[in-house]
Amino acid sequence: MTTTNTTHFVLSANINGEQRDFLADERDSLLEALRERAGIRGPKEGCNNGNCGACSVLIEGTLVNSCLVMAAECQGANITTVEGLASPEGLSPLQQCFLEEAALQCGICTPGFLIASTALLEENPHPTEEEARFWLAGNLCRCTGYDKIIRAVLKAADQKEA
Amino acid sequence: MQALKYARASSVDEAIKLLSDGGPNAKVLAGGTDIIVLARERRRKVELFVDIKHIDEAMQLTFDPGKGLIVGAATPLYKVYNDPNVVKHYTALAQSAHVIGGTAIQGRASLGGNLANSGPAGDSITAQMCLGGVAVIAGPNGRREVPIEDFCTGPGRNVLEANEFIVTLNFPAPVAHSASAWERFIPRNEMDIAVANSGVYLEMDGNTVVKARIALGAVGPKVFVVPVDSLVGKPLTDETIAAAGAAAKATATPIDDMRGSIKQRLHLSDILTQRTIRAAAERARA
Numbered sequence: 263m264t265t266t267n268t269t270h271f272v273l274s275a276n277i278n279g280e281q282r283d284f285l286a287d288e289r290d291s292l293l294e295a296l297r298e299r300a301g302i303r304g305p306k307e308g309c310n311n312g313n314c315g316a317c318s319v320l321i322e323g324t325l326v327n328s329c330l331v332m333a334a335e336c337q338g339a340n341i342t343t344v345e346g347l348a349s350p351e352g353l354s355p356l357q358q359c360f361l362e363e364a365a366l367q368c369g370i371c372t373p374g375f376l377i378a379s380t381a382l383l384e385e386n387p388h389p390t391e392e393e394a395r396f397w398l399a400g401n402l403c404r405c406t407g408y409d410k411i412i413r414a415v416l417k418a419a420d421q422k423e424a
Numbered sequence: 425m426q427a428l429k430y431a432r433a434s435s436v437d438e439a440i441k442l443l444s445d446g447g448p449n450a451k452v453l454a455g456g457t458d459i460i461v462l463a464r465e466r467r468r469k470v471e472l473f474v475d476i477k478h479i480d481e482a483m484q485l486t487f488d489p490g491k492g493l494i495v496g497a498a499t500p501l502y503k504v505y506n507d508p509n510v511v512k513h514y515t516a517l518a519q520s521a522h523v524i525g526g527t528a529i530q531g532r533a534s535l536g537g538n539l540a541n542s543g544p545a546g547d548s549i550t551a552q553m554c555l556g557g558v559a560v561i562a563g564p565n566g567r568r569e570v571p572i573e574d575f576c577t578g579p580g581r582n583v584l585e586a587n588e589f590i591v592t593l594n595f596p597a598p599v600a601h602s603a604s605a606w607e608r609f610i611p612r613n614e615m616d617i618a619v620a621n622s623g624v625y626l627e628m629d630g631n632t633v634v635k636a637r638i639a640l641g642a643v644g645p646k647v648f649v650v651p652v653d654s655l656v657g658k659p660l661t662d663e664t665i666a667a668a669g670a671a672a673k674a675t676a677t678p679i680d681d682m683r684g685s686i687k688q689r690l691h692l693s694d695i696l697t698q699r700t701i702r703a704a705a706e707r708a709r710a
C-alpha cells in the first residue's frame with residue numbers, strides 16, 4: 263500500500279460484542295465509518311447535525327449521536343448499535359414492546375429510539391412519562407406522534423422487576 | 425467532511441505541541457457537538473483535530489468543600505449534572521448542563537466547549553459566570569487564569585491566544601447561606617437555543633443580601649453580568665427584586681431574530697432575573 267498523503271487508518275473497536283478491525287478515513291464520522299466501512303447500517307443518517315437522533319449509538323454505554331463523533335475518536339472503544347440489542351433467543355424486551363405497541367411506522371427513527379430508550383432504562387429503570395419524554399427529546403419521529411413510542415418504553419419499564 | 429487529520433493528546437504539553445505544530449487550522453476537539461458540525465458544513469477550516477479527552481486533568485470532576493469545584497474543560501455534561509455536589513452547591517451549573525441539547529448531546533458536550541464557542545446564548549456560560557468561575561488556560565507560555573466574566577469578548581470571540589486551551593473551570597468553595605439558580609426561556613421545552621437565559625448567585629444573611637452575581641445571556645453580543653447595587657446590603661423584598669429585574673433590563677442590548685424580538689427579550693431579561701433571584705433566595709434560606 264502506498265503511504266502518500268493517505269489518511270486511512272485501521273479502526274479497532276468492539277462493536278456489539280465483536281472485535282472489529284477495518285479501514286476508515288480520519289475525516290469519517292463514526293456514523294460514516296459504521297455504515298460505509300463496517301457495513302453496520304442500523305444507525306441512520308437523518309439530519310447529520312445532532313438534532314434528530316436517528317444515528318444514536320452507545321459508546322461505553324453512554325448515549326451519543328454518531329454523526330457528532332469522529333471515527334478516529336473510537337479507537338479501542340466499545341460501541342453498541344441497534345444490531346446489538348437482540349440476542350440469538352430473540353428481540354430484547356424493549357424491542358418486543360415496540361412491536362406490540364406499534365411504536366413505528368416508516369422505521370427510520372426506530373434504531374435511534376431503541377438505542378436511546380435502552381440507555382434510558384439502563385440509567386433509570388422506572389422512568390415517569392415526563393422523564394421518558396425529556397430523555398428522548400433528542401430523537402425525532404415524524405410518523406407516530408410519539409405517544410406509541412412512549413407507551414412502548416413505559417411498558418418495557420413495567421416489565422422489569424422493581 | 426473536509427479532509428482532516430486527528431490526533432489524541434494525552435497530556436497538556438502534548439496538546440499545546442500538537443496545536444503549535446498544526447498551525448492555525450489545528451482545532452481543539454472536546455465533545456465535538458459544535459466543531460464537527462461547523463467543520464462538516466465548512467463554516468470552519470479544520471486541518472487537524474486535537475482531541476483533549478484523554479488528558480486526565482481536562483476530564484476530572486473534583487469537589488473539596490474547602491477548595492471548591494474543579495471541572496475538566498472536556499468533562500461531559502451528563503457527569504456534571506449527575507454529580508450530587510454540583511447539584512447541591514453549584515445548582516445553576518447543573519440546571520444549565522441538563523438542558524443543553526438532548527441526552528445524546530450531553531453524553532459528549534462540555535463546559536469548556538460551550539465557553540470556548542462563546543455564543544451569546546451559550547447556556548452554561550451564564551451559570552459559570554454567576555458562580556464566579558475561573559478558566560484555567562494553558563499555552564506555550566505557561567498557565568493563566570481568566571475569570572469567566574472576562575473570557576468572552578464578542579459573539580464567537582474570546583481571550584484565547586494561539587495554541588492556548590482551557591484545561592479546567594474552577595469554582596469557589598460553597599459559602600453558608602448561599603445558593604444559585606438558572607433558567608432559560610425557549611418556545612419548546614427542550615432542544616432549542618435560548619431566547620434569553622439568566623443565572624443568579626446569592627449569599628444571604630437572614631433576609632439581607634450579602635453578595636449577588638447575576639448573568640444574562642442571549643440579550644447582548646455576549647453573556648454579561650448585571651449591576652447588583654439594587655440588591656446588595658438590602659433586604660430581599662418585592663421592591664428590591666423588581667429593581668434588580670429593571671437593572672437587568674436596562675443593561676440588556678438584545679437584537680431581533682427568528683427566535684425572539686427585542687421587546688420580548690427585554691421583558692425576559694427582567695422576568696427571568698426576578699425568577700432566578702427568587703429561586704436562589706429560597707434555596708439559600710433553606
Ligand SMILES: Cc1cc2nc3c(=O)[nH]c(=O)nc-3n(C[C@H](O)[C@H](O)[C@H](O)COP(=O)(O)OP(=O)(O)OC[C@H]3O[C@@H](n4cnc5c(N)ncnc54)[C@H](O)[C@@H]3O)c2cc1C
Pocket residue numbers: 311312313451452453454455456457458459460461476497498523524525526529532533534535536537538539540541545546547548584588589590591615616617618
Ligand atoms: C443538536 C444540538 C443542540 C444544542 N443545544 C444547545 C443548547 O441548548 N445550549 C447551548 O448552549 N448549546 C447547545 N448546543 C451547542 C453545543 O452542544 C454546546 O456549545 C457544547 O457545550 C459544546 O461543547 P463541546 O465539548 O461539544 O465543544 P466542541 O464542539 O468540541 O468545541 C467547540 C469549540 O470550542 C473549542 N474548544 C473546545 N474545548 C476547548 C478547550 N478546552 N479549550 C479551548 N477551546 C476549546 C473547539 O475548538 C471549538 O471551536 C447544541 C448543539 C447541537 C448539535
